[in-house]
Structure formats: C-alpha cells, structure tokens
C-alpha cells in the first residue's frame with residue numbers, strides 16, 4: 001500500500017523500500033531512561049525514551065542528525081517494540097516517550113495494541129503530522145509532547161524545505177490540546193499536552209507569533225517549554241545566521257513575553273543547555 005501517513009504523502013510502497021522519511025519500517029536508535037527532559041516528563045527515575053530513526057521533516061539544523069537521516073538504528077517489529085516498552089517499564093521508567101514517531105505512528109500503534117504500558121505514554125513529535133494519523137494512535141497516548149517550530153511559512157521553507165509546517169502543526173496541536181490535563185501529586189504529567197518551542201537565532205519575532213497562537217488554543221494550566229539549547233550543527237553551511245547560539249537578550253525577550261501572556265508552568269533552560277553534552281550516544 002502506498003504510504004500517505006505524513007504530510008509529505010510521498011506514496012512510497014514501504015513494504016519494499018524506504019519513503020522520503022528515510023525508513024521502511026520501525027528503526028530504533030536508542031531506548032533508555034532519559035534524565036534530561038522537562039521535570040514533569042523525566043520526573044524521578046527518567047523518561048523511558050525510544051528514539052526512532054528517520055523523519056519526514058528535514059530541518060537543516062537538526063540536533064539529532066544521525067537519527068533523522070536514518071543512518072543509525074536497528075529495525076524492529078511491533079512485537080519487539082512492545083517488548084522494549086515492557087523492559088523500560090520494568091527498569092522503573094516514569095513514562096514511555098516516543099521520540100519522532102510521526103512517520104511510523106501506525107506501527108507504534110500496533111506495538112501499543114500488543115502491550116499498553118501501565119505508565120503514561122508520551123507522543124514526542126516534531127509537530128509535522130496529519131490529524132487523521134493522530135486520531136488512530138490517540139487511544140494509546142496519554143501525553144502529547146509536540147514541538148511548534150515555526151509560525152512563518154517563509155522561515156519553515158528556508159530551514160525545513162516545507163512551507164506548510166505551521167498549517168499542519170497548528171492543526172495537530174489544536175487536536176492534542178483537547179486532551180484533559182492531569183498531574184500526579186508529585187508533579188508528573190499524567191495526561192494532557194506540553195508544547196515545546198526551540199527559540200532560534202534571529203527568529204524571536206516568529207517566537208512571539210507562536211506564543212500568541214498558543215495562548216489562544218492551549219487550556220489554562222497547560223505547561224510550555226521554551227528551549228534555549230539551539231547549537232549550530234547539521235547542514236547549516238548555507239545559513240550563516242544559524243552559525244551561533246542564542247544571545248541572552250533573544251532568549252529573555254521570548255521568556256518575558258511568555259510570562260506576560262500568563263503561561264504557567266513555564267519551563268526554561270540555562271545558557272549551558274547549548275552544546276552537545278545533552279545529545280545521547282546513539283549505540284543501541
């Protein structure tokens with residue numbers, strides 16, 4: 001069957017070859033207890049994170065380049081993936097965290113139909129996805145963890161090749177925002193949505209547009225994460241403006257705007273978050 005799972009709708013016959021996302025089936029590059037997500041996600045023991053290879057969105061600045069370009073990872077079946085979920089849960093994971101799942105969401109849903117963990121399942125998406133695909137996996141998902149990267153079609157075209165990024169991501173986040181929020185007594189997110197936005201060099205006006213959009217659609221009390229960790233890497237030779245980390249002034253401008261709009265809880269990062277120290281080693 002020709003694949004139309006993600007907005008690229010490339011029509012690849014995935015039983016035979018990889019699509020534009022770079023993979024045929026499920027490729028897992030790493031599965032471990034990740035301590036560096038936001039506090040309500042990593043919580044006490046760490047997030048049971050499963051990193052999938054391949055990606056439909058080709059950000060030139062990708063911080064996980066080896067994964068998104070599918071040069072790392074091992075192919076697994078839905079049954080083997082279900083076993084990975086089980087093992088992470090046995091190790092004490094606070095949740096199962098599906099990283100870059102959009103191009104393999106139907107196969108992940110098959111794995112979750114075989115084994116639904118007794119801890120929250122987190123859908124950690126780049127935001128570039130179709131709502132009909134989200135609807136199919138939604139019965140298994142407790143927490144939506146989407147990025148909202150760009151508001152401007154010109155910016156998303158420049159840095160990802162796709163000018164329809166916001167059109168798809170905004171619809172996806174509207175859908176995800178309907179999930180009722182629930183927290184454990186000690187601060188773990190059990191249900192709902194946590195949106196992430198990576199503030200980019202020279203893009204603070206775009207960030208302010210994103211905040212205004214999110215203020216309109218997110219329920220009161222929905223957590224927001226403003227990331228400062230942008231580090232020059234990937235294929236940015238043609239984009240000299242991306243060849244630096246964020247200035248303190250740029251980040252402060254976006255954080256102050258979020259506070260003025262009343263986002264709470266608001267998760268922020270320190271200057272030390274930029275760099276490669278928090279990028280996992282991809283051996284699996």
Ligand code: SF4
Nearest residue numbers: 003006009010019021
């Ligand atoms: S998920 Fe992959 S194969 Fe399917 S439409 Fe998107 S890019 Fe093509």
